[in-house]
Amino acid sequence: MSFKRTIAVTVNGKSYERLVEARMTLADFLRGELDLTGTHLGCEHGVCGACTILLDGEAVRSCLLLAVQADGAEIMTVEGLAQGTELHPLQKAFQDQHALQCGFCTPGFLMTAFAFLKETPKPTEAEAREAISGNLCRCTGYQPIVKAILQAAGKTTT
Amino acid sequence: MKPAPFAYYAPQEVDEALELLKQHGDEAKILAGGQSLMPLLSLRLARPGVLIDINRVANLAFVRRGANGGLAIGALTRQRALERSAEVASQSPLLSATIPLIAHFQIRNRGTIGGSLAHADPAAELPAVALVLGAELVLRSASGERVVHAKDFFLGYMTTAIEPNELLIEIRIPGLRQQAGWAIEEVARRRGDFAMVGVATAVELNGNNTCQDARIVLFGVGEKPERMERAEQLLRGQEATQTQPAEAAKAVSEDLDPVADVHASAEYRKEVGGVLTRRALEKAFRRAQKAIS
Numbered sequence: 001m002s003f004k005r006t007i008a009v010t011v012n013g014k015s016y017e018r019l020v021e022a023r024m025t026l027a028d029f030l031r032g033e034l035d036l037t038g039t040h041l042g043c044e045h046g047v048c049g050a051c052t053i054l055l056d057g058e059a060v061r062s063c064l065l066l067a068v069q070a071d072g073a074e075i076m077t078v079e080g081l082a083q084g085t086e087l088h089p090l091q092k093a094f095q096d097q098h099a100l101q102c103g104f105c106t107p108g109f110l111m112t113a114f115a116f117l118k119e120t121p122k123p124t125e126a127e128a129r130e131a132i133s134g135n136l137c138r139c140t141g142y143q144p145i146v147k148a149i150l151q152a153a154g155k156t157t158t
Numbered sequence: 159m160k161p162a163p164f165a166y167y168a169p170q171e172v173d174e175a176l177e178l179l180k181q182h183g184d185e186a187k188i189l190a191g192g193q194s195l196m197p198l199l200s201l202r203l204a205r206p207g208v209l210i211d212i213n214r215v216a217n218l219a220f221v222r223r224g225a226n227g228g229l230a231i232g233a234l235t236r237q238r239a240l241e242r243s244a245e246v247a248s249q250s251p252l253l254s255a256t257i258p259l260i261a262h263f264q265i266r267n268r269g270t271i272g273g274s275l276a277h278a279d280p281a282a283e284l285p286a287v288a289l290v291l292g293a294e295l296v297l298r299s300a301s302g303e304r305v306v307h308a309k310d311f312f313l314g315y316m317t318t319a320i321e322p323n324e325l326l327i328e329i330r331i332p333g334l335r336q337q338a339g340w341a342i343e344e345v346a347r348r349r350g351d352f353a354m355v356g357v358a359t360a361v362e363l364n365g366n367n368t369c370q371d372a373r374i375v376l377f378g379v380g381e382k383p384e385r386m387e388r389a390e391q392l393l394r395g396q397e398a399t400q401t402q403p404a405e406a407a408k409a410v411s412e413d414l415d416p417v418a419d420v421h422a423s424a425e426y427r428k429e430v431g432g433v434l435t436r437r438a439l440e441k442a443f444r445r446a447q448k449a450i451s
Contacts, residue, residue: 002165002166002167003163003164003165003166005166021163022163022164022165022166022209023160023161023162023163023164023166023199024160025160025161025196025200028160044159044200045159045196045197045200045201046193046196046197046265049262049264052264058238058267059263059264059267060264060267060268061193061264061265061268063196063200064192064193064196064197064268065192065196065268066166066189066192066196066211068166068168068211069168069192069211069213112264115263115264116263130349131263133262133348133349133350134261134262134263134264134265134350
């Protein structure tokens with residue numbers, strides 16, 4: 001039977017191998033098994049976007065994947081953005097623009113924006129807004145987040 | 159918010175998946191993109207004993223030019239791949255224009271065309287577009303293959319013609335004719351939400367600006383996407399004048415018998431269904447006229 005499986009993944013450049021229950025979501029795996037608690041869980045059913053990570057380079061909701069589905073995959077989480085103590089330009093832009101208050105949604109926004117800017121390095125404001133439409137923020141509001149993304153893209157913001 | 163336990167299989171070949179379906183069909187669920195099934199599992203609205211994950215099955219994700227023009231699309235093709243496909247943009251511009259309306263890019267990175275059609279959410283765009291385009295769906299089981307037309311595929315609320323032992327393999331989409339026009343319109347609370355009401359349409363004009371064919375499908379209004387046949391009939395054989403879309407839209411509004419829910423009243427859906435139909439037909443006619451001239 002097949003209720004459990006051993007999986008091997010690479011997360012932020014580091015390899016892991018674990019025996020997991022098939023029903024464990026990738027988000028729970030990252031947080032509970034690998035202790036990478038930067039990936040947040042808000043709604044746990046694909047609405048809020050807080051758990052967004054990169055799976056083989058594409059932004060996905062990690063609560064809508066099973067850990068076993070990631071076997072062999074390369075994953076990047078919010079912990080993979082900063083280089084040591086040096087913030088990633090996106091993180092720096094979020095700080096500069098006050099694009100977070102409580103910070104709960106921030107990892108999802110950062111990973112969404114990271115994937116978006118990789119594909120659209122010089123976005124318009126409208127494109128940036130559309131890109132974050134699948135992520136919910138309940139305190140900061142979206143305006144500073146849009147500004148931060150545009151700053152990270154090298155566009156001057158007021 | 160944790161799925162109930164299930165036996166998990168990740169077949170690598172179609173035949174292997176079909177064999178598993180033959181054995182476990184009644185208690186099994188197919189996991190494709192998972193963007194609808196995973197929430198259902200997490201909320202325990204679905205508790206299948208067996209989960210057959212087809213994401214590692216070879217040769218189920220492709221976009222090819224069809225035998226008679228049009229497209230053949232593998233059921234496991236991600237919506238994002240369709241969105242980025244030049245082939246889809248040139249062969250089926252309506253399908254291409256539809257994809258960005260589906261949820262958000264993170265969802266489209268996983269969500270598949272086959273999964274969306276098999277899930278058959280009545281407010282989803284792809285079932286409506288499959289119906290408008292006259293798509294054919296290839297269903298395969300361990301004992302054979304059959305091809306089901308979209309009009310015979312959607313049976314009711316999240317219910318399709320797929321038998322428990324069958325797997326949706328491929329979607330065949332006929333090419334639009336040269337003189338064809340198309341449009342999709344929807345109203346949703348927020349960008350990426352399911353439509354409260356939407357319409358997809360395809361029309362064909364001849365050189366005399368006469369409407370040869372018109373197909374109008376409303377979605378988000380009932381148990382499944384609905385062809386609006388009286389409105390279509392009003393257009394066929396008639397000159398594509400400026401007043402035609404409004405007349406057809408009136409018929410749509412009259413004929414709709416929509417559901418009421420927390421998102422919108424039935425009255426609202428009737429009214430907006432008509433308005434969207436008029437806008438969609440105006441666009442479709444303009445596109446068709448441009449194609450001819």
